[in-house]
Amino acid sequence: MIDQFEATRYVAGRLSDELVVASLGNAKYDLFRARDRALNFYMWNSMGMACSMALGLAMARPERRVIVLDGDGSLLMNLGSLATEATRAPANLIHIVWDNRQYQLTGGQPTHTSFRTDLARIAEGAGYERADRVETLEAFNRSFDRAMNGPGPWFILALVNTSTSTARPPKSPTFIKHRFMTELGVEH
Amino acid sequence: MGWAETIVDCLKQHRIRFINYVPDAIGEKILRLVRNDSAFEILPLSREEEGVGVTCGQAVGGARGMLMMPTSGLGNSLNALASLPIPYRIPFPMLIGYRGALGEFNATQVPMGQATPAMLKALNIPYFSLEREAEVRVVTEGALKLTYSLESPVAILVSTQLVGWKE
Numbered sequence: 001m002i003d004q005f006e007a008t009r010y011v012a013g014r015l016s017d018e019l020v021v022a023s024l025g026n027a028k029y030d031l032f033r034a035r036d037r038a039l040n041f042y043m044w045n046s047m048g049m050a051c052s053m054a055l056g057l058a059m060a061r062p063e064r065r066v067i068v069l070d071g072d073g074s075l076l077m078n079l080g081s082l083a084t085e086a087t088r089a090p091a092n093l094i095h096i097v098w099d100n101r102q103y104q105l106t107g108g109q110p111t112h113t114s115f116r117t118d119l120a121r122i123a124e125g126a127g128y129e130r131a132d133r134v135e136t137l138e139a140f141n142r143s144f145d146r147a148m149n150g151p152g153p154w155f156i157l158a159l160v161n162t163s164t165s166t167a168r169p170p171k172s173p174t175f176i177k178h179r180f181m182t183e184l185g186v187e188h
Numbered sequence: 189m190g191w192a193e194t195i196v197d198c199l200k201q202h203r204i205r206f207i208n209y210v211p212d213a214i215g216e217k218i219l220r221l222v223r224n225d226s227a228f229e230i231l232p233l234s235r236e237e238e239g240v241g242v243t244c245g246q247a248v249g250g251a252r253g254m255l256m257m258p259t260s261g262l263g264n265s266l267n268a269l270a271s272l273p274i275p276y277r278i279p280f281p282m283l284i285g286y287r288g289a290l291g292e293f294n295a296t297q298v299p300m301g302q303a304t305p306a307m308l309k310a311l312n313i314p315y316f317s318l319e320r321e322a323e324v325r326v327v328t329e330g331a332l333k334l335t336y337s338l339e340s341p342v343a344i345l346v347s348t349q350l351v352g353w354k355e
Contacts, residue, residue, distance in 0.1 A: 056245020
């Protein structure tokens with residue numbers, strides 16, 4: 001089983017000018033704790049929207065790699081997005097799902113992935129040509145390195161333990177947005 | 189120039205590049221014009237809510253997009269609208285093919301159609317109706333100008349007075 005924070009730290013350590021969208025909950029807490037940076041976009045709500053936001057970013061900035069750190073509960077809420085991502089297939093998109101098989105922040109209720117549902121197979125069925133399912137940190141690191149060094153889109157399902165990060169990213173939505181856009185050099 | 193051509197012309201003037209959509213008969217009149225126009229890229233969605241995330245991502249990335257959808261799609265998008273473009277202050281043009289009002293044949297479209305203005309009002313989203321051909325340009329241009337100055341969603345409702353109703 002993968003430690004979600006350790007895997008997030010591996011991702012954060014390899015970032016240069018990549019755009020990162022972090023889904024609500026532990027995905028964004030771990031990203032903030034691992035490495036806060038202007039090009040992190042933290043979602044405070046909008047469950048399911050992180051990957052759609054990343055698709056929009058990938059379309060707007062084809063020269064930049066876009067990474068979304070998603071959760072199993074969030075993706076289950078917006079499964080159709082996988083079909084849209086695979087259809088548009090931006091080469092610069094990396095969709096990572098931290099799958100802890102539960103809604104951890106609301107009390108650990110099981111998600112469907114704790115039973116029969118396999119999000120990597122769903123991604124393949126949606127049309128992803130590169131969908132990995134990894135269960136160890138070493139396998140995750142290898143998969144992520146491949147994604148960072150070749151054309152995508154990539155889908156990586158990482159089976160993780162529950163997360164324990166207590167750090168909290170900035171709470172002001174407009175601060176998060178302005179900091180991100182300013183760093184990206186977008187006039188607004 | 190028909191109403192659809194006028195709308196497309198306004199989109200171009202405001203440098204809108206991405207048309208993210210769930211199709212309806214009204215939107216198809218726009219899609220027909222933009223499919224083979226290199227100024228635009230169209231993105232089919234599986235559900236309107238996705239379009240909220242996608243359009244916001246495009247905006248934050250420095251490109252302009254629009255969400256085009258039928259009335260029913262507004263209901264599918266509400267929490268995403270309330271929690272993403274409104275609090276993060278992201279310009280967000282919506283073009284809604286208005287069903288469930290004047291001349292509607294399908295009773296199941298009517299409750300959402302009648303609730304549409306109330307839902308937009310409840311979220312403080314300015315909205316404007318396209319009802320007469322002569323006003324299409326001023327309303328569309330004004331709504332687009334407003335969404336970029338306000339940095340928040342603005343809706344354009346394409347009404348049956350303008351485009352006719354489904355039989």
